[in-house]
Amino acid sequence: xxxxxxxxxxxxxxxxxxxxxxxxxxxxxxxxxxxxxxxxxxxxxxxxxxxxxxxxxxxxxxxxxxxxxxxxxxxxxxxxxxxxxxxxxxxxxxxxxxxxxxxxxxxxxxxxxxxxxxxxxxxxxxxxxxxxxxxxxxxxxxxxxxxxxxxxxxxxxxxxxxxxxxxxxxxxxxxxxxxxxxxxxxxxxxxxxxxxxxxxxxxxxxxxxxxxxxxxxxxxxxxxxxxxxxxxxxxxxxxxxxxxxxxxxxxxxxxxxxxxxxxxxxxxxxxxxxxxxxxxxxxxxxxxxxxxxxxxxxxxxxxxxxxxxxxxxxxxxxxxxxxxxxxxxxxxxxxxxxxxxxxxxxxxxxxxxxxxxxxxxxxxxxxxxxxxxxxxxxxxxxxxxxxxxxxxxxxxxxxxxxxxxxxxxxxxxxxxxxxxxxxxxxxxxxxxxxxxxxxxxxxxxxxxxxxxxxxxxxxxxxxxxxxxxxxxxxxxxxxxxxxxxxxxxxxxxxxxxxxxxxxxxxxxxxxxxxxxxxxxxxxxxxxxxxxxxxxxxxxxxxxxxxxxxxxxxxxxxxxxxxxxxxxxxxxxxxxxxxxxxxxxxxxxxxxxxxxxxxxxxxxxxxxxxxxxxxxxxxxxxxxxxxxxxxxxxxxxxxxxxxxxxxxxxxxxxxxxxxxxxxxxxxxxxxxxxxxxxxxxxxxxxxxxxxxxxxxxxxxxxxxxxxxxxxxxxxxxxxxxxxxxxxxxxxxxxxxxxxxxxxxxxxxxxxxxxxxxxxxxxxxxxxxxxxxxxxxxxxxxxxxxxxxxxxxxxxxxxxxxxxxxxxxxxxxxxxxxxxx
Numbered sequence: 001x002x003x004x005x006x007x008x009x010x011x012x013x014x015x016x017x018x019x020x021x022x023x024x025x026x027x028x029x030x031x032x033x034x035x036x037x038x039x040x041x042x043x044x045x046x047x048x049x050x051x052x053x054x055x056x057x058x059x060x061x062x063x064x065x066x067x068x069x070x071x072x073x074x075x076x077x078x079x080x081x082x083x084x085x086x087x088x089x090x091x092x093x094x095x096x097x098x099x100x101x102x103x104x105x106x107x108x109x110x111x112x113x114x115x116x117x118x119x120x121x122x123x124x125x126x127x128x129x130x131x132x133x134x135x136x137x138x139x140x141x142x143x144x145x146x147x148x149x150x151x152x153x154x155x156x157x158x159x160x161x162x163x164x165x166x167x168x169x170x171x172x173x174x175x176x177x178x179x180x181x182x183x184x185x186x187x188x189x190x191x192x193x194x195x196x197x198x199x200x201x202x203x204x205x206x207x208x209x210x211x212x213x214x215x216x217x218x219x220x221x222x223x224x225x226x227x228x229x230x231x232x233x234x235x236x237x238x239x240x241x242x243x244x245x246x247x248x249x250x251x252x253x254x255x256x257x258x259x260x261x262x263x264x265x266x267x268x269x270x271x272x273x274x275x276x277x278x279x280x281x282x283x284x285x286x287x288x289x290x291x292x293x294x295x296x297x298x299x300x301x302x303x304x305x306x307x308x309x310x311x312x313x314x315x316x317x318x319x320x321x322x323x324x325x326x327x328x329x330x331x332x333x334x335x336x337x338x339x340x341x342x343x344x345x346x347x348x349x350x351x352x353x354x355x356x357x358x359x360x361x362x363x364x365x366x367x368x369x370x371x372x373x374x375x376x377x378x379x380x381x382x383x384x385x386x387x388x389x390x391x392x393x394x395x396x397x398x399x400x401x402x403x404x405x406x407x408x409x410x411x412x413x414x415x416x417x418x419x420x421x422x423x424x425x426x427x428x429x430x431x432x433x434x435x436x437x438x439x440x441x442x443x444x445x446x447x448x449x450x451x452x453x454x455x456x457x458x459x460x461x462x463x464x465x466x467x468x469x470x471x472x473x474x475x476x477x478x479x480x481x482x483x484x485x486x487x488x489x490x491x492x493x494x495x496x497x498x499x500x501x502x503x504x505x506x507x508x509x510x511x512x513x514x515x516x517x518x519x520x521x522x523x524x525x526x527x528x529x530x531x532x533x534x535x536x537x538x539x540x541x542x543x544x545x546x547x548x549x550x551x552x553x554x555x556x557x558x559x560x561x562x563x564x565x566x567x568x569x570x571x572x573x574x575x576x577x578x579x580x581x582x583x584x585x586x587x588x589x590x591x592x593x594x595x596x597x598x599x600x601x602x603x604x605x606x607x608x609x610x611x612x613x614x615x616x617x618x619x620x621x622x623x624x625x626x627x628x629x630x631x632x633x634x635x636x637x638x639x640x641x642x643x644x645x646x647x648x649x650x651x652x653x654x655x656x657x658x659x660x661x662x663x664x665x666x667x668x669x670x671x672x673x674x675x676x677x678x679x680x681x682x683x684x685x686x687x688x689x690x691x692x693x694x695x696x697x698x699x700x701x702x703x704x705x706x707x708x709x710x711x712x713x714x715x716x717x718x719x720x721x722x723x724x725x726x727x728x729x730x731x732x733x734x735x736x737x738x739x740x741x742x743x744x745x746x747x748x749x750x751x752x753x754x755x756x757x758x759x760x761x762x763x764x765x766x767x768x769x770x771x772x773x774x775x776x777x778x779x780x781x782x783x784x785x786x787x788x789x790x791x792x793x794x795x796x797x798x799x800x801x802x803x804x805x806x807x808x809x810x811x812x813x814x815x816x817x818x819x
Contacts, residue, residue, distance in 0.1 A: 062087065062088040062089070063077055063085065063086070063087045063088075064085070064086040064087075065077040065078060065079050065085040065086070065099070066078055066079055066080065066083060066085075073102055073104040074100060074101070074102055075100065075101045075102075076098075076099070076100050077098075077099040077100075078097075078098060078099075079096070079097050079098070079099075079112075080097065081097060081112065081113065084096055084097050084112070084113060084115075085097065085098070085099045087099060091119040092116065092117065092118060092119065093115075093116070093117040094108075094110060094114075094115070094116050094117075094131075095113070095114070095115040096110035096111060096112055096113065096114040096115070096129075097111065097112025097113060098110070098111045098112050107130060107131070107132070107138075108130070108131040109128070109129070109130050109131070110126075110128070110129050110131070111127070111128045111129075112127070112128075113125075113127070114126045114127070114128065114129045116129065116131070122145065122146065122147045123145065123146040124140070124143065124144075124145045124146075125143070125144040125145070125146070126140040126141060126142055126143045126144065126158075127141050127142040128140065128141045128142075129141075129143075132160065138159070138160045139157075139158070139159050139160070140155075140157065140158040141156075141157055142156065143155045143156075143157070143158040143168065150175070150177065151173070151174065151175040152172075152173070152174050152175075152176075152178050152187075153168070153171070153172075153173050154171065154172045154173075155168035155169060155170060155171045155172075155196070156169050156170035157169045157170075164199060164200040164201045165197060165198070165199050165200070165201075166197070166198045167195065167196075167197050168195065168196045168197070168198070169194070169195055170194065170195075171191075171192070171193045171194075171195065171196040171207070172190055172191070172192050173190065173191045173193075173196070173205070173207075174187035174189060174190040174191070174776070175189065175776060175777075176188045176189055176190070176774070176775060176776030176777070177775045177776065186215060186216045187216075187776065188214070188215055188774050188776040188777060189212075189213070189214060189776055189777055190212075190213045190216075191207065191210060191211075191212055191213075191225070192210070192211045192212075192213060192218075193207035193208055193209055193210045193211070193225070194208050194209040195207070195208045195209070196208070198229065200229070203228060203229050203232045203235050204226050204227065204228055204229060204232075204235065204237075205226065205227060205228075205229055206224070206225075206226045207222075207224065207225040207226065208223070208224055209221075209223060210222045210223070210224070210225040234258070234260050234263075234266060235258075235260060236257075236258055236259050236260045237257070237258060238255065238256070238257050238258075239256040239257070239258055240256075240803060240804075241253055241254060241255045241256070242254035242256070242272075243801045244363060244798075244800065245798030245799050245800070246363060246796050246798065247319070247320050247795075247796045247797070247798065248276065248277070248306050248307060248320045248361060248796065249274040249275070249276055249277050249306075249361070249362065249363075250274055250275035250276030250277070251274070251275045252272060252273065252274045252275070252363075253272070253273050254270055254271070254272040254273070254282070255270065255271060255273070256268055256269070256270040257269045257270070264287060264288040264289075265285075265286065265287045265288070266285075266286055267283070267284065267285055267286075268282075268283070268284035268285075268286075269281075269282075269283055270282040270283070270284070272362060276306075276320075277301075277303050277306055277322075278301050278302055278303040279301065280299050280300070280301040280362045280364075281299060281300050281301065282297075282298070282299045282364075283297070283298055283299070284296070284297040284298075285297075289338070291338045291339055291340055291341075292336060292337050292338030292339060292347070293336065293337055294334070294335075294336040295334065295335055295336070296332075296334040297332070297333045297334060298330065298331060298332045298333070298334075299330060299331050299358075299362070299364065300328070300329070300330040301329050301330075301362070302326055302327070302328055302329070303326055303327075303329060304322045304323060304324050304325060304326050304327075305322070305323045305324045305417070306320065306321065306322050306323065306361065307320065307321075307323070307357075307361070307415070307416070307417035308320065308321075308415040308416065308417050309321055309323045309415060309417050309418075316414070317414055317415035317417070323417075328354065329354050329355050329358055330353070330354050330358075331352065331353035331354065331358055331359070331364065331367075332350055332351065332352050332353075333350075333351050333367065333369075333381075334348075334349065334350040334351070335347065335348065335349040335350070335369075335371035335372060336348050337371075343389045343390055343391050344387065344388070344389050345387070345388050345390075346385075346386060346387040346388070347371075347372055347373065347385075347386055348372065348383075348384060348385045348386070349371050349372040349382060349383055349384050349401075350383045351376065351381035351382055351383055351404070352381060352383065352404055353381065353404070353406070356406050356421045357406075357790070359406070360790055368380075368381075372384050372386060372401075373386040373388065373397060373399055374386070374399060374401055374433075376403055379405070379406040379407045379790075380403050380404070380405050380406065380407065381403065381404040381405075381406065382401055382402075382403050382404075383401060383402055383403075383404075384399055384400065384401030384402075385399065385400055385401075386398065386399035386400075386401075387399075393438060393439045393440070393441055394436070394437065394438045394439070395435075395436065395437045395438075396434075396435070396436040396437075397433075397434070397435050397436070398432055398433075398434050399430075399432065399433045399434075400429075400430060400431035400432050400433065401430050401431075401433070402427070402429045402430070402431075403424070403427045404424055404427075405421065405422035405423075405424055405427060406421065407421065407422045408420070408421055408422075408789065408790055409421055409422045409423070411789050416789055416790065419789070419790065423462055425460070425461040425462035425484070426460065426461075426462045426463070426464040426484065427460070428458040428459060428460045428484075428584065429458070429459045429460070430456060430457070430458055431457060431459070432455070432456070432457060433455075433456045433457075434453075434454065434455040434456070435452075435453075435454050436452065436453045436454070437450060437451070437452045437453075438450070438451045438452075439451075443498075444496065445496070445498070446498050447496055447497055447498025447499070447510075448496070448497050448498070449494075449495075449496050450494075450495045450496075451492075451493070451494055451495075452491075452492075452493040452494075452495065453490075453491065453492050453493070454489070454490075454491040454493075454605060455488075455489065455490045455491070456488070456489050457487075457488045458486065458487050458488070458582075458584055459484075459486050460484025460485060460486060461483075461484050462483075462484050463479050463481075463482035463483065463484055463485075463525070464484060464485075465479065466648060466649045466650075467583055467587050467648045467649075467660075468485070468582050468583055468584060468587070469485065469525070469582060469583075470579035470580075470583075470645070471579075471647075471649045471655075471657065472527070472579050473524060473525055473527055473530065473579055473580065474525070474649065475525050475526070475527065479525070482525060483523040484523065485521065485522070485523050485524055485525075485582050486521070486522040486523055487519060487520065487521050487522070487581075487582050487584065488519070488520040488521075489517060489518065489519050489520075489605065489606075490517070490518045491515065491516070491517050491518075491605055492515070492516050493513070493514065493515040493516075494512075494513070494514045494515075495511070495512075495513050495599075496511060496512045496513075497509060497510070497511040497512075498510055498511075505549065505550070506547065506548075506549045507546075507547070507548045507549065507550070508545060508546075508547055509545060509546040509547075509548075510543075510544070510545045511542075511543070511544055511545070511546070511599075512542070512543050513540075513541070513542040513543070513572075513599050514539075514540070514541045514542070515539060515540050515541075515608070516537070516538075516539045517537065517538050517539070517605065517608075518535070518536070518537050519535070519536040519537070519538075519578075519581050520534075520535050520536075521533065521534055521535075521536065521580055521581065521582065524580060530580065534580060536578050536580060536581060538575075538576035538578065538581075538608075539573070539576070540572055540573050540575060540576075540608055540610055541572065541573050542570055542571065542572035542573075542599055542610075543570065543571060543572075544568060544569050544570030544571060544599075544613075545568070545569055545570075546566070546567070546568045546597065547566065547567050547568070548564060548565065548566040548567075549564075549565055549566075550562065550563070550564050551563040551564070551565075558624065558625045559622070559623060559624045559625070560622075560623055561620070561621070561622050561623075562619075562620070562621040562622075562623075563618065563619075563620050564618065564619040564620075564621075565616075565617075565618045566597070566616070566617055566618065566619075566635075567614070567615065567616045567617075568597050568613075568614070568615040568616075569613075569614050570599065570612075570613050570615075571611075571612050571613075572609070572610040572611060572612075572613075573610055574610045574611055575608045575609055575610030575611070575643075575645075577607065577608070577643075577645035579645070581606060582606065583606045583607060584604070584606055585603065585604025585605060585606050586602035586603060586604040586605070586606045586607035587660075588603070588660075589601065589602055589603065589660070589661040589662070589663070590698075591661075591662055591663075591668070591669060591671050591689050592671060592673060592687060593617065593619070593633045593635060593671060593673050596615060596617060596635050596636075596637060596668075596671050597615055597617070597635075601663065602661070607645070607646065609639075609643065609663070611639055611640050611641050612639065612640040613637060613638070613639045613640070614637070614638050614639075615635065615636070615637040615638075616635060616636065616637075617633060617634060617635025617636070617671070618633070618634060618635070619631060619632065619633040620632050627677065627679065627680040628677055628678055628679060628680075629675070629676075629677050630674070630675070630676040630677070630678070631674060631675045631676070632672075632673075632674045633671070633672070633673045633674070634670065634671070634672055635670070635671045636667065636668055636669070636670050636671065637663070637667070637668040638666060638667050638668070639666055639667075639668075640666070641666065642664065642665055642666055643663065643664050643665075644657075644664060646659060646661050646663055646664035647659055647664050648660050650723070658722070658723065659722075660722045660723070662689055662691065662697055662722075665692065667692050669689040669690055669691050669692075669697055670688075670689065670690040670691075671688075671689055672686075672687070672688045672689075672690065673686065673687045673688075674686045674687075681705060681706040681707060682703070682704070682705045682706075683703075683704050683705075684701065684702060684703040684704070685701065685702050686699075686700070686701035686702075687699065687700050687701070688700075695721065696719065696721060697720075697721055697722050698719065698720050698721070698722060699717075699718070699719050700716070700717070700718040700719075701716070701717050701718075702714065702715070702716040702717075703715050703716075708743065709743075710741070710743055710749075710773065711741065711742050711743055711749075712740065712741060713738070713739070713740035713741075714737075714738070714739045714740070715736070715737070715738050716735075716736070716737040716738075717735070717736050717737075718733075718734070718735050718737075719733070719734045719735075720732055720733050720734075732759060733757070733759050734757070734758040734759045735755060735756065735757060735758065735764075736755070736756045736758060737754070737755045737756075738752065738753065738754050739752075739753045740752050740753075741771060743771075743773075747772055747773055747774045748770070748771070748772055749770070749771040749772075749773070750768070750769070750770055750771060751767075751768070751769050751770075751771045751780055751782065752767070752768055753765070753766070753767045754766040754767070762787060763785070763787060764786075764787050764788050765784070765785070765786055765787065765788065766784065766785050767782055767783065767784035767785070767800065768782050768783055769781055769782020769783070769800070770782065777803070777804060778802075778803070778804045779801070779802065779803050779804075780800070780801065780802040780803075781799070781800075781801055782799070782800055783797065783798070783799060783800070784797065784798065784799075784800045785797040
């Protein structure tokens, strides 16, 4: 709020614009003021740049004061405590009760509640301040500086020793707010020192005789301390450590150190020191180039296996023992993205680990990331190289990749340390994978014409059966030693669609689709009447129409109802689902309100639909106002014939088939999807597929709620009942996940997080802690337990600490997804 009154009785208002004549006396600083009677002089030899952000011309000053005068080289402006002088120049603002400026020496002095605001938003307060030619404090008394990021720096005196060094005495620095609606307050965290030196060459603030205070209470002393200048984006130094505890590793502390090589390059060295096992050294290198970025991250240790092992063979595992010989263990997570000039861009990822459980044993954070063109799903790493070309009407991508699996294929009943993991040799090498699209610039027969092409080559070293191979191709006997099936595919597709809206508002979208596939398959299992190597072709032609009729009704001044009935009729030639074609890219299907109406509802190319099909659905949306709404969609598809080729054999009995897609029968699963927001503090989402018998096949729902200013909770439920196999091979799951925080008194609260496996009737992850959170920092201290079946050390429990500080960063472990 300005302290300048809107009206003044008898006050002299001085608004003075200084010209280039004063600039000539002091080129480094525009003159602060010029007497109103002195004419402005602009030498013709001086080039004048344009006005600044404040609208003032270079070398100009705006002054608003009760009185202003000039005597020789000294310009003086006077104000009062209630009505200070206001000056503006070069996007800087200055307020003070008394202001003088010497046009010869270039020194400006402000006294009486002086305040200087820089263009970056930083503010300097002082009882007296002397400004140099760059409008920066040369000498200040009772200095208080509010930086652009919200941090505050206060000192009894401040002296600018040189162009790059400022010395402050009796200093207090805090990244926390020092004022609220009730006035001044004690900062949550502060640093107090006898002396501080701000060195712009070092880009750091150096302290002597430092006392760290928490809520005003001294908790730690150091004879010397340094941290980066808060205005610096990045600077070398130690970051906030990551404390942790694990029953296998013991007490653990990860101490990151950031080394900034240049504005475009840095290293992060982060050793993890453990009390029970050897340290793990983590490294990260980042480099920005003109056209892109490269990030390389890795870790290394030399240690034995550790976890829960049954060493004596009695059927009971001994807890957290070292097993086997010491060996090299490491991981690599790297990615790069480059955006070239023109329509091309390219990138890569390189992700590998020496141990299937290295990430779990050492609690390595942020391991599964989506950095490339193709993503490895949960507990699968992907290494790829790709290139893309995109214009307004075309797209082309070329890629090659391989994967490493960290998934458990079979859980050991005695100890998770003996789990059997998915064999990497059963995963294909994909090289190349080509996808292209082109769309005509002008309408064709009044509609949009799109051409699409795709090609892929997959090479697999080891045999893999269902669901990649059809049931009739799975050998009845042992499959050990059989080669993996190799396949290559080329696909061409043409798609035409037109939109017509009738006078009554009915939306008609006729479409035509034609597709041709050519497959080359090698190393099929030895089955009677099946060639091991073959070339297969298939095609499909389709035509149909989408019809929708949106209906809108205004219920009141702030509520309305929208009904959207929709239907699709399509007819296609029969799909040639040759059992010799491996199913590589269509094994997983999630039916929702968008995929239900697609011509190809499977995500890939290996499975296709054909025949006569009718699909119908409806969506109702009710809106009370801008913040409250509810929506419900229900839909289903009916086809003329069954599609038994969509059935999948169970892992333990190839003769037992089930339908994981919900599309094998004449009637598909019901698709039910809803969103609801009864207020701006409660929001939810739900999705379910229900089979023709009324049984839920898959469902997921999430509700987020907020109350008070910072209290919140999120509750999620997910269930999968698509697998009918009983016993240990059952892959059905049912989870409930809860995350919440509740403040009890002021900034103190409690936090609860947990994941419950209802299928196994256990709590897989849980934590309970106390919380302190204000505008400056957040700290959580609590107890956690990890009981996931992939942990080689079995259940782990211990104390956790998460700390996040304003300006200085944060620490803590990451909560992984359900698995």
